[in-house]
Amino acid sequence: MPVPSTAFRMHRCFIACLLLALSRGLHAQAVEPVRVAEGVYAFIGAAGAISPDNGGRVGNSGFIIGRSGVIVIDTGVSYRHGRAMTEAIRRITDRPIQLVIITHAVQEFLFGNAAFEELGAPLLTHARSAELMRSRCERCLENLRNVLGEDALAGTRLVIPPQTIDGSSALDVGGRKLDLLYFGWAGTPGDLAVLDRESGVLFVGGLLAVGRVPEFRDGNLGGWLRALDQLALVPVRLIVPGHGPISGTEAIAATVSYLRDLDSQVRALYAGGASLMEALDRAESPRYAGWDLYPTLHRENVLHRYLQIELEELGN
Secondary structure (H helix, E strand, O other), X not given: OOOOOHXXXXXXXXXXXXXXXXXXXXXXXXXXXXXXXXXXXXXXXXXXXXXXXXXXXXXXXXXXXXXXXXXXXXXXXXXXXXXXXXXHHHHHOOOOEEEEEOOOOOXXXXXXXXXXXXXXXXXXEEHHHHHHHHHHHHHHHHHHHHHHOOOOOOOOOOXXXXXXXXXXXXXXXXXXXXXXXXXXXXXXXXXXXXEEOOOOEEEEEEEEEOOEOOOOOOOOHHHHHHHHHHHXXXXXXXXXXXXXXXXXXXXXXXXXXXXXXXXXXXXXXXXXXXXXXXXXXXXXXXXXXXXXXXHHXXXXXXXXXXXXXXXXXXXX
């Protein structure tokens, strides 16, 4: 049997690399909804940090189909992501999109807004989320461009939802009864959860992550723990978290456990005289080491909690 020439082997290698690159590109662009319950679908984001490989599509979003219309929960990381979501929705139903709800002001959940605005869909969020978007999301968009590139962010712009609420609210949209739940400043100042009463499916946005370290950058520890206590009282069948797979109510206890452990560790180090850098190096939580992004997010959480405790001490 003849031995393939060097040129042939190089050509075959080139083709294999090209196919791999194409498959990665297709994977990054694919947006396929998962059926959670009758008329309820979720888009499950990729694991890991925002990167060119995943197109930044790391956050979960979803939609609910009512008798006369569709409600969308969160819009993705970019205009292109939002467009892909609308196309996926159209493959399932031709009913009009009657409301888009943004659960919290974090980049992977809101920069698809422009794709829905151009369809004429009303956008709604909590007033404190709108305020936070106004104060920082232009900078977030510049950072995304640096990570993902101009092409991935083509057409992306900050669209702040014009409709806002200040507290919990009951809605009837498209023939679907929803409860928008606000428990106060938790993971972010304006965290909303969206409960579809008919199915018992709860979209929790930034209140919960499953199998992933929750981000504490904007968090209020006491408020977050109180919010999770109240969330545990909501009649829920399934939870769609902000990140990670669809879960049951056990996800609430897991997040509570992490937040309490984070606080107790950092408080002990602070009380023992550890500097910020020493706390960053010593505050290990092996119990959560298997969670997505543990090496980076846990360290960032230690930093934020240490600085918060320091401010609390200075204020007393």
